[in-house]
Amino acid sequence: EVQLVESGGVVVQPGGSLRLSCAASGFTFDDYAMHWVRQAPGKGLEWVSLISWDGGSTYYADSVKGRFTISRDNSKNSLYLQMNSLRAEDTALYYCAKDMGTGDRYFDYWGQGTLVTVSS
Amino acid sequence: DIQMTQSPSTLSASVGDRVTITCRASQSISSWLAWYQQKPGKAPKLLIYKASSLESGVPSRFSGSGSGTEFTLTISSLQPDDFATYYCQQYNSYLGTFGQGTKVEIK
Numbered sequence: 001e002v003q004l005v006e007s008g009g010v011v012v013q014p015g016g017s018l019r020l021s022c023a024a025s026g027f028t029f030d031d032y033a034m035h036w037v038r039q040a041p042g043k044g045l046e047w048v049s050l051i052s053w054d055g056g057s058t059y060y061a062d063s064v065k066g067r068f069t070i071s072r073d074n075s076k077n078s079l080y081l082q083m084n085s086l087r088a089e090d091t092a093l094y095y096c097a098k099d100m101g102t103g104d105r106y107f108d109y110w111g112q113g114t115l116v117t118v119s120s
Numbered sequence: 121d122i123q124m125t126q127s128p129s130t131l132s133a134s135v136g137d138r139v140t141i142t143c144r145a146s147q148s149i150s151s152w153l154a155w156y157q158q159k160p161g162k163a164p165k166l167l168i169y170k171a172s173s174l175e176s177g178v179p180s181r182f183s184g185s186g187s188g189t190e191f192t193l194t195i196s197s198l199q200p201d202d203f204a205t206y207y208c209q210q211y212n213s214y215l216g217t218f219g220q221g222t223k224v225e226i227k
Contacts, residue, residue: 035216045156045164045207047216059214062121095163104170105211106154110163 002026002109004096009114016086020114022079022096027109030054030074033099035107036081038092048094049081050105064090086118122146122210126219132227139195141222143208148188152212155184155193158221159204167206168193198224 008020022034036048049070050059058070069082079096093115097107123146133139143153151171156164166175168184171191181196195202203226208219 044221045158045209045218047209047218050214050216061215100169104152105214105216106166106169106209107156107164108166108175110165112163 002098004098004109004111006094006096006111006114009094009116011117011119012086013120014087014118016118018083018086018116020081020083020094020096020116022111024077024079024096024098027098029072029077032101033105034072034079035097035099035105036070036079037095037097037107037110038090039095039113040089040092043092046092050099051079083116086116088118090116091118092116121215122149122213122217124208124210124217124219126206126208126222128222129220130223130225132225133198134227135198135200137198137227139198139202139224141193141206141208141224143186143191143193143219145189145191145210145212149210149212151187152210153184153186153191154209154211155182156207156209157202157204158207164207195224 003025005023035050051070067085071080093113095113096111098109125144127142153171155168158164172184183194205221205223207221
């Protein structure tokens with residue numbers, strides 16, 4: 001059974017930093033690209049970032065480019081999101097999501113999310 | 121970047137109704153479109169991929185159609201379990217984008 005379990009979400013002050021983690025199991029992690037998707041309270045879904053299976057390629061939404069860094073450790077079946085220079089508008093539930101693979105960038109499995117609150 | 125626009129934002133319907141949600145892309149995305157269902161407090165669930173392919177385990181009352189810039193999600197006979205918010209997502213480019221969502225409410 002595929003499982004994605006996010007962690008690391010807390011309350012952080014504007015300008016602060018945070019690292020989210022996603023532990024994956026139930027599939028061959030290093031065969032798949034992975035994504036972060038976020039959802040602000042009461043709002044819609046926003047794609048945040050993508051990393052290729054080997055970590056060699058990364059992509060970001062314009063809203064987080066230059067502030068967030070996606071990475072992975074295939075030896076630990078783990079995905080990460082380093083978030084710097086946090087803003088109030090980064091407050092959201094952050095989901096990790098498994099890429100379908102075969103070049104199709106949609107998401108067949110999602111975690112339950114970890115909540116990041118940026119507030120003073 | 122490719123923008124996705126869903127309509128309507130909210131839809132009131134009754135059990136048994138046929139429901140259609142539209143998603144428009146700001147440029148052609150061929151058939152690279154997925155649909156998701158999200159219930160309150162839950163992660164999204166994949167329903168449809170490649171515009172019209174039904175994900176395994178999803179009831180056949182759900183169907184998708186379209187290509188290019190205009191797409192539809194249809195629920196042929198709305199069931200109590202279907203009251204939720206639905207999102208389209210384009211994956212024509214690496215920067216995947218979602219529509220703003222359509223909430224299907226009980227009439």
